[in-house]
Amino acid sequence: MTKKSTTSTTKAPPIVSSAHLVSPQSAEMSEFEFGLIVAGNAFERWIVHCMSAAGLKDLTPLDVLILHHVTHRARDKRLSDICFIMNVEDTHLINYALKKLVALGVVAAQKKGKEVTYAATPLGKDYVQRYRAVRENCLIQVLKADDALNKDIGDLGRLLRVLSGMYDQAARAAASL
Structure with missing residues (x-):
C-alpha cells in the first residue's frame, strides 16, 4: 500500500499588522x-x-x-x-x-x-x-558568503525606491481629497 502525498496547495494567509486593510486585489x-x-x-x-x-x-x-x-x-x-x-x-x-x-x-x-x-x-x-x-x-560579515542574497538586497533597494515614489504619489492624491 502506497501512501498518498498530503501536501496542501492552499496558500498561507498573509502575515499583516492590520487585517482590516488587506485588499482582495493585493494582500x-x-x-x-x-x-x-x-x-x-x-x-x-x-x-x-x-x-x-x-x-x-x-x-x-x-x-x-x-x-x-x-x-x-x-x-x-x-x-x-x-x-x-x-x-x-x-x-x-x-x-x-x-x-x-x-x-x-x-x-x-x-x-x-x-x-x-x-x-x-x-x-x-x-x-x-x-x-x-x-x-x-x-552586519556585512554575515552577508559575505552569500552572493545571491547580496543581489537580492540590491534588487530590493531598487524596488523600495520605486515604491517610495508610489507612496509619495498616493500621499499627494490623499492630500487632495
Whole structure:
C-alpha cells in the first residue's frame, strides 16, 4: 500500500499588522507594509546601536542618518538638500538634529552668503569610520558568503525606491481629497 502525498496547495494567509486593510486585489501589499514596519524599526535600532558601539551615544536614528549624509562625498550640504535627499518634509526635524550634531562637535555649520551649509568635522568623520568598522564586523560579515542574497538586497533597494515614489504619489492624491 502506497501512501498518498498530503501536501496542501492552499496558500498561507498573509502575515499583516492590520487585517482590516488587506485588499482582495493585493494582500501582498499589506504583507509588504508589515515587513517594512518591522524592518524599518529593526534598521533604526541597529543604526543607533552601531553608532553607540562606535562611541557616539544617545543619538536618534535621524541623527545618525544625518551624520552619515553630511559626511557623504565630503561635500557641504544645505538644509534643503538634506531634507530632499532624505525625503523629509519637516525641516524642523532635520534642523533640530543638525543643531544637536553641531553641539556634539561632529558637524560644523558654515555660512555661505545667505545660506548655511553643513559638513562633518574630523571628529564626526572619525565616528563615521568607527561606525563603518562595527558595521563591517557585525552586519556585512554575515552577508559575505552569500552572493545571491547580496543581489537580492540590491534588487530590493531598487524596488523600495520605486515604491517610495508610489507612496509619495498616493500621499499627494490623499492630500487632495
